[in-house]
Structures are given as structure tokens and as C-alpha cells.
Amino acid sequence: MTMTSQPTWSPVALSNVIDPSTSTGALVDGAELVVWRDSSGKAHVWEDRCPHRGMRMSFGFVRGDHLACLYHGWQYDTAGQCRHIPAHPQLEVPQTIRMQTFAAAERNGIIWAGATADADPTLLPAEIAGLVPVRSLYADCTAAKALKGLAATPLPISADAPTVEAITENYISLTAGPIRLLVAIQALGKEKIALHLMANEGAPVAALARYAQALRLTLETAPAEAA
Amino acid sequence: MSALTLYNYELDENSYRVRLLLSMLGIEHEIYSVNMLPGREEKSPALLALNPCGTLPFIKQDDAVIFGAEAILAHLARNHDAAGKWLPIDGPDFSATMMWLGFCAGPLQAAIKAREVAVFAVGGHLERLKADARAAFRIMDDHMTLRQIEGHEWFAADYPTIADLALIPSFALSRDFNIDHEEFPALRLWLRRFRRLPGFITMPGIPDYH
Numbered sequence: 462m463t464m465t466s467q468p469t470w471s472p473v474a475l476s477n478v479i480d481p482s483t484s485t486g487a488l489v490d491g492a493e494l495v496v497w498r499d500s501s502g503k504a505h506v507w508e509d510r511c512p513h514r515g516m517r518m519s520f521g522f523v524r525g526d527h528l529a530c531l532y533h534g535w536q537y538d539t540a541g542q543c544r545h546i547p548a549h550p551q552l553e554v555p556q557t558i559r560m561q562t563f564a565a566a567e568r569n570g571i572i573w574a575g576a577t578a579d580a581d582p583t584l585l586p587a588e589i590a591g592l593v594p595v596r597s598l599y600a601d602c603t604a605a606k607a608l609k610g611l612a613a614t615p616l617p618i619s620a621d622a623p624t625v626e627a628i629t630e631n632y633i634s635l636t637a638g639p640i641r642l643l644v645a646i647q648a649l650g651k652e653k654i655a656l657h658l659m660a661n662e663g664a665p666v667a668a669l670a671r672y673a674q675a676l677r678l679t680l681e682t683a684p685a686e687a688a
Numbered sequence: 689m690s691a692l693t694l695y696n697y698e699l700d701e702n703s704y705r706v707r708l709l710l711s712m713l714g715i716e717h718e719i720y721s722v723n724m725l726p727g728r729e730e731k732s733p734a735l736l737a738l739n740p741c742g743t744l745p746f747i748k749q750d751d752a753v754i755f756g757a758e759a760i761l762a763h764l765a766r767n768h769d770a771a772g773k774w775l776p777i778d779g780p781d782f783s784a785t786m787m788w789l790g791f792c793a794g795p796l797q798a799a800i801k802a803r804e805v806a807v808f809a810v811g812g813h814l815e816r817l818k819a820d821a822r823a824a825f826r827i828m829d830d831h832m833t834l835r836q837i838e839g840h841e842w843f844a845a846d847y848p849t850i851a852d853l854a855l856i857p858s859f860a861l862s863r864d865f866n867i868d869h870e871e872f873p874a875l876r877l878w879l880r881r882f883r884r885l886p887g888f889i890t891m892p893g894i895p896d897y898h
């Protein structure tokens with residue numbers, strides 16, 4: 462699987478919604494990924510496909526530092542190497558049974574998936590201190606439409622459209638008065654996106670969560686061709 | 689007083705709701721397994737004489753029958769939970785519990801129906817039901833997102849109630865009709881929390897992880 466048309470780093474979740482020893486699925490431009498944390502809390506991103514019979518690893522579960530497939534219990538270590546096959550417990554598992562892995566990083570309260578296993582960490586957005594999580598918002602629209610909507614919608618408290626600053630191609634900052642909202646845009650597939658929202662400390666988080674909820678309605682109901 | 693008997697079908701989601709509360713409250717009971725598929729036994733004269741609606745689940749104790757999952761949950765919580773928490777009877781906790789119980793009997797029915805269409809191959813418009821189920825899950829996720837921001841872990845109160853218990857199965861079983869959990873991060877955390885409560889049990893379609 463290649464994701465060459467994709468940015469080097471794609472946001473896949475807010476850091477605070479994936480507990481240690483848990484996993485979830487994530488889509489990046491149609492590619493199915495599994496995002497999981499080992500028991501030490503370190504995040505990993507792999508292709509969401511078990512090498513055994515292709516079942517989804519995101520349905521599986523974490524055992525210590527292994528991600529286990531739900532179906533026949535094959536277990537993979539943090540490097541993606543298969544370590545345990547329950548039907549053949551004595552077997553020294555061949556090196557060839559391994560996961561397709563991607564680089565994973567955490568920056569500004571967000572888990573980012575690399576387009577490849579060796580994605581360049583210097584291409585991650587610069588660190589911003591003092592951010593708090595708001596929420597992730599999943600919406601059926603294009604990234605372009607979301608950007609337009611974000612730029613046009615006043616943030617809570619203020620009446621004017623926010624000042625927009627592009628940090629990277631999929632990461633923007635919106636500022637209005639005392640509020641700074643950072644938006645990481647995940648392209649899931651055709652007309653499907655997720656916006657991962659973090660705000661400056663002291664920002665009205667509940668109001669921002671409601672703002673996002675209302676924004677989703679706009680993004681999904683306004684006619685697609687509206688300029 | 690004779691033992692409480694639950695008339696249920698193993699793969700029926702509403703039957704699981706009642707089994708779950710029976711387990712979490714540790715209520716002694718007997719089970720009558722109804723041959724719902726393929727037998728449609730719940731529509732047989734013998735069972736219609738007990739529950740004229742021809743639905744599952746229902747419970748019977750002595751001569752009293754209670755049908756309807758939400759009513760059974762309320763009945764069991766009211767009579768078997770000494771702490772009075774699963775069904776709080778005072779103040780805003782009562783109101784919120786009833787509201788979300790109503791949501792289970794209302795908008796969330798789309799999820800229950802979608803699963804029946806997908807798993808039991810009964811008639812129904814799956815894509816429309818799935819869209820409605822997704823809309824219901826979004827309402828729930830939005831609610832739990834705000835609850836979390838406000839420092840609460842459960843739907844209606846600062847402790848789990850029958851509202852949480854009534855809502856959980858549809859979300860936990862959503863993969864049966866091909867709705868993934870990825871879009872609902874607040875519900876994922878809530879499901880994990882609920883799974884850790886004492887007495888939690890699964891049903892086919894909800895992984896056991898063991």
C-alpha cells in the first residue's frame with residue numbers, strides 16, 4: 462500500500478481518546494489503519510490487516526506489548542513481527558510473518574500516522590505548548606469544503622470570522638480574540654473527513670465542542686457547489 | 689414467590705439488555721429459551737397468552753408478566769437495587785435516565801432494526817436503517833463528548849444507570865451491521881468503561897477478549 466498522494470503525516474486521533482493497551486481503526490485516504498497503544502502507552506500505526514487471513518486488527522486487543530488478532534489470536538510485537546500463534550504454541554514464528562507498519566508520532570495532542578515506516582519526523586508540525594483537547598469531529602464533506610467552513614464560521618464569543626493560519630497542508634490555526642483553535646484535518650476517503658481539535662488552555666472547551674457540532678451541520682447540509 | 693423467569697433468545701439484542709442487568713445486579717433467575725429463529729415461538733398461542741405483543745424479552749414472576757425491555761430494566765432496577773442507583777428516582781438524574789431510556793425506545797430502534805435485518809435476514813431497508821442508526825450514535829457521541837468535558841463519565845448521572853445499560857448493546861453490536869466505532873471516540877471510551885463494571889457479560893457479536 463502506498464499513500465504517495467498523501468501528506469507525509471496524517472492526523473488519526475486525539476491522543477487522549479486512546480488509552481494504553483487499546484486499539485482503534487482509522488482511515489487515511491481510503492487506507493485502513495489500526496492505531497494502538499502498548500501497555501507503556503507508546504502509539505503504533507499499522508495496516509489494519511492480519512497477515513494470517515486478512516481480518517481487521519482494529520477488532521483485536523492488546524496483551525502486554527503485543528497486539529492480538531481477534532480471530533485466531535496471532536500476536537504481533539511492537540515492531541509488527543508475529544510472535545505467537547496459539548494453534549502452534551511451540552513454533553518459532555518465521556520472520557516473514559509481519560505487519561505492514563507505518564511511522565507513528567504524537568505532537569500537539571494528536572497521534573499522527575506517517576505515510577511510510579520511515580516518514581521524516583522533522584516534517585511534523587512544530588510543537589505548540591499549552592494545548593487542551595476539544596474533540597474530534599467526523600463529517601461527510603471534502604477537506605476543501607471544511608477549510609472554507611472553518612474560515613467562515615465565527616468561533617464562540619467573537620462575532621467575526623477567525624484569522625486563519627496554515628501551519629502545514631493539513632493543520633491550521635484559527636484565532637479570534639482570546640481563543641486559538643488548532644485543527645488537524647484527516648482525509649478519510651471520498652467526502653469523508655475528521656477534524657481533530659485542540660485549543661489554547663483557558664479556552665471555553667464546551668463552547669468549542671458545541672461550535673464544532675454546529676459546524677458539522679453546516680458542512681453536511683450546505684450545497685457542495687456553493688462557493 | 690416463585691423464581692423470576694426470563695423468556696429470551698440468545699441472539700436477540702433486547703434479550704441481552706435484560707440478561708445484562710440480571711447479571712450486573714446478581715438477580716437469581718431462570719431462563720426459558722424461546723425458539724425465535726426459525727421457530728417464531730414468541731408468536732405461538734402459548735407464549736401469546738403470556739405476552740400478547742409477541743415480542744421478546746419478557747419476564748414472568750408468579751402470575752405477573754412484564755414485557756418491553758425498558759420496562760423490564762426499570763422494574764428490575766427498582767426492585768433489586770438496594771442502593772437505588774441504576775434507576776435514580778429523584779431529581780435531574782431521574783429525568784435524564786428516563787430521557788435516554790426513551791431514546792433507546794425511540795431513535796436507537798433504527799440500530800436494533802438494522803442489526804435484525806443484517807443478522808436475521810428479516811425484511812427492511814438496511815441502508816436507510818444504517819443511516820438512522822449512525823445519526824443516533826452521533827447524538828450519543830456528541831452528548832458523551834460534552835459530558836466528558838464537564839467531567840462526567842456516564843450518560844445520565846455520576847454513576848452508571850439503566851440508561852447507559854440500555855444504550856450500550858446497540859453500540860457494542862454495531863459491527864454486526866457494518867458501522868464501525870472509529871467515528872465515535874467518546875462512545876468507545878464509555879463502552880470500555882462500562883465493560884469493566886462488575887457483572888458485565890457479553891453476547892455473540894461482542895468480543896470477550898479471552
Ligand code: FES
Nearest residue numbers: 511513514530533
Ligand atoms: S486472521 Fe488474524 S489470526 Fe487469523
